[in-house]
Amino acid sequence: MTPRSRLHVPSPPARPGQEPDFSYVQISPAGAAPRPDVTATAREIEDLSVAMVRVLGDDHRAVGPWNPHLEPAELQVGLRHMVLTRLFDDRMQRIQRQGRISFYIKSTGEEAVAVAACMALQPGDMLFPSYRQQGLHVVRGRPLVDLMCQCLSNTRDMCKGRQMPIMYHWGKGNIFSISGNLATQFPQAVGWAMAAAIKGEDRLAASWIGEGSSAEADFHYAMTFAAVYRAPVILNLVNNQWAISTFQGFAGGERNTFAQRGPGYGIPGLRVDGNDFLAVYAVTQWAAQRARQSAGPTLIELVTYRAAAHSTSDDSSRYRPKDEYRAWPLGDPVMRLKQHLIALGEWSEERHAQLEKELEAHVTASWKEAESYGTLSGGPALDPLTMFEDVFKDMPPNLVRQREELRRLRESQAAAAPAAPSAAKEG
Amino acid sequence: MARMNMVQALNSAMDVMLGRDPRVVILGEDVGFFGGVFRATDGLQRKHGEHRVLDTPIAEGGIIATAIGMGVNGLKPVAEIQFADYIYPGFDQVVSELARLRYRSAGEFPAPVTIRTPCGGGIRGGQTHSQSPEAIFTHVCGIKVVMPSNPYDAKGLLISAIEDEDPVVFFEPKRIYNGPFDGDPHKPAVPWSAHARGEVPDGHYTVPIGRAEIVREGGDVTVLAYGTMVHVCEAAVRLVGVDAEIIDVRTMAPLDVDTLCTSVCKTGRCVVVHEATRFGGYGAELVATVQEQCFWNLEAPIQRVAGWDTPYPHAFEWDYFPGQARIAAALRQVMEAS
Numbered sequence: 001m002t003p004r005s006r007l008h009v010p011s012p013p014a015r016p017g018q019e020p021d022f023s024y025v026q027i028s029p030a031g032a033a034p035r036p037d038v039t040a041t042a043r044e045i046e047d048l049s050v051a052m053v054r055v056l057g058d059d060h061r062a063v064g065p066w067n068p069h070l071e072p073a074e075l076q077v078g079l080r081h082m083v084l085t086r087l088f089d090d091r092m093q094r095i096q097r098q099g100r101i102s103f104y105i106k107s108t109g110e111e112a113v114a115v116a117a118c119m120a121l122q123p124g125d126m127l128f129p130s131y132r133q134q135g136l137h138v139v140r141g142r143p144l145v146d147l148m149c150q151c152l153s154n155t156r157d158m159c160k161g162r163q164m165p166i167m168y169h170w171g172k173g174n175i176f177s178i179s180g181n182l183a184t185q186f187p188q189a190v191g192w193a194m195a196a197a198i199k200g201e202d203r204l205a206a207s208w209i210g211e212g213s214s215a216e217a218d219f220h221y222a223m224t225f226a227a228v229y230r231a232p233v234i235l236n237l238v239n240n241q242w243a244i245s246t247f248q249g250f251a252g253g254e255r256n257t258f259a260q261r262g263p264g265y266g267i268p269g270l271r272v273d274g275n276d277f278l279a280v281y282a283v284t285q286w287a288a289q290r291a292r293q294s295a296g297p298t299l300i301e302l303v304t305y306r307a308a309a310h311s312t313s314d315d316s317s318r319y320r321p322k323d324e325y326r327a328w329p330l331g332d333p334v335m336r337l338k339q340h341l342i343a344l345g346e347w348s349e350e351r352h353a354q355l356e357k358e359l360e361a362h363v364t365a366s367w368k369e370a371e372s373y374g375t376l377s378g379g380p381a382l383d384p385l386t387m388f389e390d391v392f393k394d395m396p397p398n399l400v401r402q403r404e405e406l407r408r409l410r411e412s413q414a415a416a417a418p419a420a421p422s423a424a425k426e427g
Numbered sequence: 428m429a430r431m432n433m434v435q436a437l438n439s440a441m442d443v444m445l446g447r448d449p450r451v452v453i454l455g456e457d458v459g460f461f462g463g464v465f466r467a468t469d470g471l472q473r474k475h476g477e478h479r480v481l482d483t484p485i486a487e488g489g490i491i492a493t494a495i496g497m498g499v500n501g502l503k504p505v506a507e508i509q510f511a512d513y514i515y516p517g518f519d520q521v522v523s524e525l526a527r528l529r530y531r532s533a534g535e536f537p538a539p540v541t542i543r544t545p546c547g548g549g550i551r552g553g554q555t556h557s558q559s560p561e562a563i564f565t566h567v568c569g570i571k572v573v574m575p576s577n578p579y580d581a582k583g584l585l586i587s588a589i590e591d592e593d594p595v596v597f598f599e600p601k602r603i604y605n606g607p608f609d610g611d612p613h614k615p616a617v618p619w620s621a622h623a624r625g626e627v628p629d630g631h632y633t634v635p636i637g638r639a640e641i642v643r644e645g646g647d648v649t650v651l652a653y654g655t656m657v658h659v660c661e662a663a664v665r666l667v668g669v670d671a672e673i674i675d676v677r678t679m680a681p682l683d684v685d686t687l688c689t690s691v692c693k694t695g696r697c698v699v700v701h702e703a704t705r706f707g708g709y710g711a712e713l714v715a716t717v718q719e720q721c722f723w724n725l726e727a728p729i730q731r732v733a734g735w736d737t738p739y740p741h742a743f744e745w746d747y748f749p750g751q752a753r754i755a756a757a758l759r760q761v762m763e764a765s
Contacts, residue, residue, distance in 0.1 A: 009477045015460070101742070102551040135470050153742035161742025164553035180555025182485060182511060198470040215484030216516060247462030319461050391737050398706055402735045409752060 008248030016317060020327035025303065025331060026050070026122065026257075026274075031056035033065025035282075038290040044264040049259035049269030055278035056336055058342040066282040068120075072346035078119055078277055078343060078360070082111040082334045084359045085135040088144055089308075091363045092151060096216045096312045098103075100375060103165045107132045109275070109325060112333035113208070113238050115139055116280035121206060121288055124280040126196075128176045128189035128207035131166050132238070132306075140173040144366035156375030160390070161382045182213035184237065185220035185259030193233035193291070193310040194225070204291040206284075211251045211301075212243020212256050224264040224298070231292035234284065235267075235299045238274065240306035262299035273304030275333040278340070303330065384410070432619040432626040433604045436578035437467045437543070440585035441505060443631050446474040448503060451589060451616055453477040454481040455490060455507030455543075462511055463603060465545060469563060491542065495525055498538035501590055511546035511598060512558045526569030534734035535669045546574070547655055547702055548739050550609065557739035559654075559703035564596045565712065571636055572680040573599040576657040577607070579625035580677060583634025587695045591636060600654035602700075610659035610750040640685035641690070642721035645672040647763055648696035651687060651713050656700045656749070663754035669762055679709055686721035688714070695726040696761045700749045700754055705733035727764030 012300075013021035036045045055062050062069075070078075089106040096104040107114065114135030127136050137147060149156035151165035158169060169177035176192075181217060189207035197205045209219065214237055220396070226233050237258045243247050249256075262269025272283045280302060287298035305328040309316040321327075336396045341347030374380040388395060388403040395403070444451045453468055459482035462469030470479035483490050487508050490529060494504035507516045529537040548557030565572045573595055574589060575581040579725070581599070588595035606618045619625030621708075642657060647669050652660045652669050653676040664671040672690050676682070691697045697717055699710040710731045717729060731751045740747055 007478050064536065162554065162740045163739065164741050212485045215486040215489065217488050241486055245457045250482055250484050303627055367445065384743040387737050387740045387743045398736055406746060413752065
């Protein structure tokens with residue numbers, strides 16, 4: 001019989017009702033990966049795209065050359081940011097379930113990816129996130145009220161009611177506008193970094209995409225331009241194993257790691273334990289030093305797990321084992337940093353409980369304040385006529401006409417509507 | 428016959444075609460094991476196999492490009508782009524390749540690809556889950572563009588699209604997946620089971636591409652609409668109490684000029700309605716065609732009702748959506764003109 005080709009269709013190791021199986025995740029012992037000089041070439045450090053940079057061992061101690069030797073106070077700040085991010089996510093999820101916001105995306109289980117990386121960067125560095133790095137805003141000090149108001153599309157919404165929940169931006173905080181379309185920010189970050197280099201600034205750009213969206217051509221654009229111009233950029237690929245219902249094999253992760261794509265472009269690829277706060281901090285610090293010395297870009301694969309469903313519109317129990325997260329071999333980023341601090345004698349269960357209590361209260365107070373600026377169902381509301389603003393800097397005639405048409409329509413509708421009881425009383 | 432909503436009707440169309448024609452393959456993000464984020468391909472992989480219903484990487488350009496390659500190699504691919512708003516990374520493959528392959532190869536390498544994609548707003552999806560980009564595609568020569576307004580047409584038109592030897596971009600107005608929507612978000616949802624066009628044959632049948640349908644006969648004014656807006660127009664016509672002839676355009680390219688213009692020549696008045704933005708929208712093509720054919724019969728300037736020329740705003744969805752009030756105002760305006 002003549003040989004015939006046969007299509008290979010990737011299949012995840014476990015589906016609903018089956019035992020979770022993460023044997024495909026290759027894990028290096030903590031401290032095992034060497035830390036090269038930041039000027040190393042992609043070829044010299046190709047091994048790091050297959051190994052895994054890890055600092056926190058099973059005994060919760062920090063080991064090896066990648067240990068960033070952070071002060072306990074700084075670790076406590078990191079823990080605080082991660083806990084706050086998690087509590088914020090949990091609250092917003094519940095609020096969505098109550099119908100008080102239209103949509104939400106949690107970052108549960110991946111908090112270190114945003115928090116540790118952001119802490120290793122300078123405030124002037126520009127961040128181009130995807131929709132699952134709310135921790136960046138938390139680290140840079142954005143009040144939760146601002147994020148909540150965006151989710152509510154209320155009178156204090158930074159997006160003026162134009163974007164779905166979680167599509168934040170923050171000019172002052174150097175965090176770019178989140179797009180609903182995937183991977184677009186990756187090459188944009190490269191362009192921003194190229195501009196910084198053209199202008200001779202000591203600033204770099206960092207961007208995040210998921211392993212799923214790394215299939216978009218934008219990933220290739222980003223890698224090619226970053227390599228060609230040695231742009232001062234950090235390209236973070238968050239491998240959280242799941243892209244809605246498709247596992248990482250459908251993004252090309254079955255035979256090679258995602259970090260291995262870096263050397264193919266001449267860019268160092270570092271594969272890192274994405275749930276190890278210290279490791280994420282350390283590789284980001286390394287890549288930042290490299291970028292600032294004009295040694296070029298870095299691709300960082302952050303190996304983590306999407307503990308929540310893709311979004312509030314998704315039901316992950318349809319396509320993966322319900323308890324898969326519990327079997328995830330790299331644990332939980334919050335718990336691991338907490339245990340590390342306890343091992344250092346710089347934290348305790350009591351202090352942790354106290355922190356959670358304090359931050360819960362902060363989330364509650366923030367929500368209360370955010371609601372006072374308007375909700376989907378009541379309170380102060382944005383003027384719908386503002387929807388015509390910012391399409392262009394100066395409003396063109398067709399939009400001026402349309403705004404007028406809507407104004408007249410709303411006035412006639414208001415006149416036709418029966419008077420509200422309170423208004424009648426006043427009248 | 429069975430009662431189906433639009434998602435079930437689309438599912439049935441693909442099921443029928445996978446069963447009848449071994450060349451048919453389905454591909455797209457989350458369409459396989461999961462059955463699609465809107466459930467349109469639910470159960471199809473289990474029934475027809477993972478070589479015929481393929482999950483893909485997240486790459487719309489890749490999905491459309493590989494569908495073209497499959498089509499060139501004798502398959503009949505049905506690609507799903509999860510939201511019409513996500514189709515643009517595949518735009519070059521549609522415009523420069525899919526639409527022109529037959530032409531540039533003088534008929535040697537046609538690619539009979541169907542691209543299904545949910546469109547339209549009214550689901551609190553904001554600007555990246557609400558767009559109606561049909562006019563961007565009707566402007567491209569070499570592809571057919573379709574948008575059904577009910578389950579019966581959805582199934583019949585999708586089968587026609589899959590059987591077509593030319594590429595078809597098949598827009599699915601997702602606001603009416605589960606039931607007709609008259610534009611009033613405060614009313615309770617109505618299921619398709621209560622609608623005549625929710626009755627759908629189980630087996631194979633077609634609704635021809637290139638034919639509009641008169642949804643309501645009338646003598647005073649012709650209303651041209653498609654997708655969700657057909658139902659909003661029906662409600663607006665009831666609101667105004669005008670004897671309107673409502674035509675569901677159904678296939679934007681090729682366009683059933685005869686049905687449209689026969690009606691407008693009869694009524695002498697015309698209102699064109701779509702959810703997409705107004706400037707350069709498909710309504711402009713309809714208005715131009717109607718005035719060319721019916722100028723001497725027109726009693727009033729043709730009115731267009733469309734989405735405002737802004738991105739679809741999350742918070743102001745119902746001020747943006749061209750609802751009954753705006754359609755009613757346009758109807759009154761054309762009726763009052765003499």
